[in-house]
Amino acid sequence: MLPGLTAQADRLAPLSRLLTWALALLLSAVLVLGLGGCGGSGQPPQKVLLSALALQIDLTQRSIADALTLDASGPPQVSRVRVESQESLPIGGGKGIHLTGRFDWRLAGDPIRVDSAFDLYLQRGERGQSWRLARPSGSEDGTTQDWLTYPLPLKGEQT
Numbered sequence: 520m521l522p523g524l525t526a527q528a529d530r531l532a533p534l535s536r537l538l539t540w541a542l543a544l545l546l547s548a549v550l551v552l553g554l555g556g557c558g559g560s561g562q563p564p565q566k567v568l569l570s571a572l573a574l575q576i577d578l579t580q581r582s583i584a585d586a587l588t589l590d591a592s593g594p595p596q597v598s599r600v601r602v603e604s605q606e607s608l609p610i611g612g613g614k615g616i617h618l619t620g621r622f623d624w625r626l627a628g629d630p631i632r633v634d635s636a637f638d639l640y641l642q643r644g645e646r647g648q649s650w651r652l653a654r655p656s657g658s659e660d661g662t663t664q665d666w667l668t669y670p671l672p673l674k675g676e677q678t
């Protein structure tokens with residue numbers, strides 16, 4: 520290389536490293552902000568998920584207990600919800616969300632904790648402040664899905 524070009528390249532090397540570092544920092548920031556925007560926009564709070572799963576188990580438990588003429592043992596304990604997928608869909612003329620994932624739970628008085636998959640439908644309240652558990656109930660006309668919905672406690676209410 521020519522002596523004049525080598526000196527100029529040596530002077531540009533720190534600037535090149537600085538630009539590379541700044542570009543990497545900028546791309547990292549864009550990636551973090553972009554991924555943060557995808558994760559759970561419109562997803563119900565953890566407390567709502569716990570309440571909805573507990574209600575779903577309780578309704579199933581009551582249905583089985585009624586069919587076998589037994590007493591239901593009480594509300595289940597639900598913990599550690601891990602959402603794996605979510606999609607928006609209409610539920611009974613309102614906005615809904617379909618969530619799938621895994622959670623831990625146990626029946627009242629039972630020491631064994633179970634890790635189970637879940638398939639959960641929630642309907643958002645008209646003002647976006649409340650949620651309802653939604654359960655598919657078939658269809659009268661054979662072309663649309665009918666839903667049974669159950670209110671979940673509002674913020675601050677006991678489950």
